[in-house]
Amino acid sequence: MLKIGVLASGRGSNFQSIIDGIKEEDIDAEIVVLVTDNPEAKAIERAESNGIPVEVVERKGFGSKKEMDARTAEIMKEKGVGLVVLAGYMRIVTETLLEPFKWKMINIHPALLPSFPGLHAQGQAFDYGVKVSGCTVHFVDGGMDTGPIIEQTAVYIGGCKSADEVSEKILPYEHKLMRKVVADFCKGRFIVENRKVRYEPM
Numbered sequence: 001m002l003k004i005g006v007l008a009s010g011r012g013s014n015f016q017s018i019i020d021g022i023k024e025e026d027i028d029a030e031i032v033v034l035v036t037d038n039p040e041a042k043a044i045e046r047a048e049s050n051g052i053p054v055e056v057v058e059r060k061g062f063g064s065k066k067e068m069d070a071r072t073a074e075i076m077k078e079k080g081v082g083l084v085v086l087a088g089y090m091r092i093v094t095e096t097l098l099e100p101f102k103w104k105m106i107n108i109h110p111a112l113l114p115s116f117p118g119l120h121a122q123g124q125a126f127d128y129g130v131k132v133s134g135c136t137v138h139f140v141d142g143g144m145d146t147g148p149i150i151e152q153t154a155v156y157i158g159g160c161k162s163a164d165e166v167s168e169k170i171l172p173y174e175h176k177l178m179r180k181v182v183a184d185f186c187k188g189r190f191i192v193e194n195r196k197v198r199y200e201p202m
Contacts, residue, residue, distance in 0.1 A: 002029040005081035007089035012043025014087040017175035069097035117145035123163035131158035
C-alpha cells in the first residue's frame with residue numbers, strides 16, 4: 001500500500017480530499033504523516049481528527065531553509081513515504097527535499113499552468129479577465145509552479161464577479177483532481193520524458 005506524506009501550511013482542504021478518498025476506498029493508500037510549517041494550520045485539526053501523526057517543522061527552528069528541508073526529508077524517509085503531496089504548502093522546496101523524492105512529489109495549483117503561477121493565482125486570472133482558468137496537478141521542481149504537468153481541469157470563470165468567487169468555483173475541481181491523481185499513483189506510475197508526463201497503469 002502506498003504511504004503518503006502531506007505538506008500543508010493552511011486549511012488543508014485538498015488534504016481532506018485525500019483523506020475522504022481513502023475512507024471511501026477510491027484511494028488505496030495510507031497517509032502516514034502531516035508535516036506543517038504553521039503550528040496554527042487548520043490542517044492539523046484534520047490530521048488529528050483522523051488519527052494522522054503531525055510534525056511541526058517551522059522555519060525559525062533552523063539555520064537555513066536547506067536544514068529545514070533536511071528535517072522534513074528525514075521525517076518522510078522514517079515513515080517510508082512513497083508519495084509526497086503539497087496541499088497548500090506555502091514554501092519553495094529545495095533540492096535537499098526534492099532529490100530523495102524526485103517524481104514522487106506533487107503539488108496542486110489553482111490555475112491552468114503555465115498561466116498565473118505563484119501566489120493568488122485566482123486573483124491573477126480574475127484581474128487578467130480570462131474566461132477559462134482551472135487547476136493543475138504537477139510534479140514539484142525547484143521553481144515556482146514550474147514542474148512537469150500531470151493533469152489539468154479547465155473551469156469556466158467568465159461569470160465570476162470577484163477573485164473570491166473564482167476561488168470558490170475552482171476549489172471543488174481541485175479536490176476532484178487531487179483525488180484522481182493520487183488514486184492513479186496507487187494504480188500505476190507517471191513517467192516524465194522531456195517535461196511530458198505519461199501514465200502507465202500496473
